Amino acid sequence: MQEILNTTKSKMDKAIETLRHNLVDIRTGRANPAILDRIEVDYYGSPTPINQMASIQVVEGRQLMIKPYDKSLVKDMETAINTSDIGFPVINDGDVLRINIPTLTEETRKSLSKDASKIGEESKIAIRNIRRDANDMAKKSKELTEDLKKDAQERIQKITDDYVKKIDDTVKEKIDEIMSI
Incomplete structure (x- = not known):
């Protein structure tokens, strides 16, 4: 039994x-790094999650700041995020990507x-x-x-x-x- x-x-x-x-x-109106967990970028031939290739920080509660460890991946990360289904545009600041989360x-x-x-x-x-x-x-x-x-x-x-x-x-x-x- x-x-x-x-x-x-x-x-x-x-x-x-x-x-x-x-x-x-399910988004809540607050920035949550977990929304990027399923997004992968091709890194030396293998798909790698963004959270393993960059530090992701919440800024001011409504913005995610993504700092790639390898600056050459900024463009690839931007493309991967834009083609994903998260539905938020990415702002490319050169070395850093930013995602603004609008209020609900x-x-x-x-x-x-x-x-x-x-x-x-x-x-x-x-x-x-x-x-x-x-x-x-x-x-x-x-x-x-x-x-x-x-x-x-x-x-x-x-x-x-x-x-x-x-x-x-x-x-x-x-x-x-x-x-x-």
Whole structure:
């Protein structure tokens, strides 16, 4: 039974991690270096993430300043950022790239909040699917008595409730961040 519970927790932890990873992509009106994590630049023949090739700093809360370690890569980084889907223009200051993050309108904030809620709902569905699979494993287990199977299902439900609460808290935190000015 403990193996089933451990497997369930492990899978649910991955679902929470995926949720957090997906929520990072939703912008909040504040500059966040994580928006550049998925952008790669060709560096000596291999695609390399920008965050490994430059220092990225938040300036005045609404601007990202990107200082490449190798100044010859400024133009390549600018092109990579402009062709990405982050949606912000890049200002090339010679040695440094700057990205200004505009403030969000009320309409945009509401739309982004809905997106965050949708991602949260998808995560809850994933958690429920994991619960269903765990309950099926417990029911089919030949080693567990009927009482132990019932106990396992109750424990699985408790774990599920805890993880759904984590999802709700994480999404609420993101929505609060989006809605704050």
